[in-house]
Amino acid sequence: MEELVAEGKIRSYGWSTDLLDRAEVFAQGAHCAAIEHNENIFNDNPAMLSLCESYGLSSVNRAPLAMGILSGKYTSQSMLKNDDIRGKDSPTWMQYFKNGKPSEEFLKKLEDIREILTSDGRTLTQGALAWIWAKSPATVPIPGFRTEKQIRENAKAMEHGPLSQEQMEEIARILA
Numbered sequence: 001m002e003e004l005v006a007e008g009k010i011r012s013y014g015w016s017t018d019l020l021d022r023a024e025v026f027a028q029g030a031h032c033a034a035i036e037h038n039e040n041i042f043n044d045n046p047a048m049l050s051l052c053e054s055y056g057l058s059s060v061n062r063a064p065l066a067m068g069i070l071s072g073k074y075t076s077q078s079m080l081k082n083d084d085i086r087g088k089d090s091p092t093w094m095q096y097f098k099n100g101k102p103s104e105e106f107l108k109k110l111e112d113i114r115e116i117l118t119s120d121g122r123t124l125t126q127g128a129l130a131w132i133w134a135k136s137p138a139t140v141p142i143p144g145f146r147t148e149k150q151i152r153e154n155a156k157a158m159e160h161g162p163l164s165q166e167q168m169e170e171i172a173r174i175l176a
Helices: 002-006 020-027 046-055 066-071 104-117 124-135 148-160 165-175
Strands: 013-016 032-038 058-062 139-141
Touching: 013 020, 013 058, 020 032, 020 046, 032 046, 046 058, 066 104, 066 124, 104 124, 104 165, 124 139, 124 148, 124 165
Parallel strands: 013 032, 032 058, 058 139
Antiparallel strands: none
């Protein structure tokens, strides 16, 4: 990648990985700008956040809404279509959905922290994004969306800003 920078073909680059040792190799490149990795309330990665901060990299956060669980739109009765990646034949790495149904474990955890996430007038989605912003100033969550309404809701999360330290501690206590 550094050769491509030297040739003037790119200015900077990033890499998508959840493996800390591999991210560190890439982070040492003079023009590495970002590491994309999984980061959400249910899948915290403080070591990766620390690595990004120590190298001055952006932490681009994949699955910030836990594939939709943190939006609050799924219940234990929800059933996704087979053509959805989260559907009947979901891949083995899919932890938030199994056989087209949301994980009862994650639904329960969400209910346990719902009140904190929706405090200060936030929606669940906005609270989930606020949690990520409270984790590190290097975070850049990339939530999915399917509608204009979802885009507006995601963007409005910025008006609320990150969760407070007290809220973060309470969530950590509940989920421990």
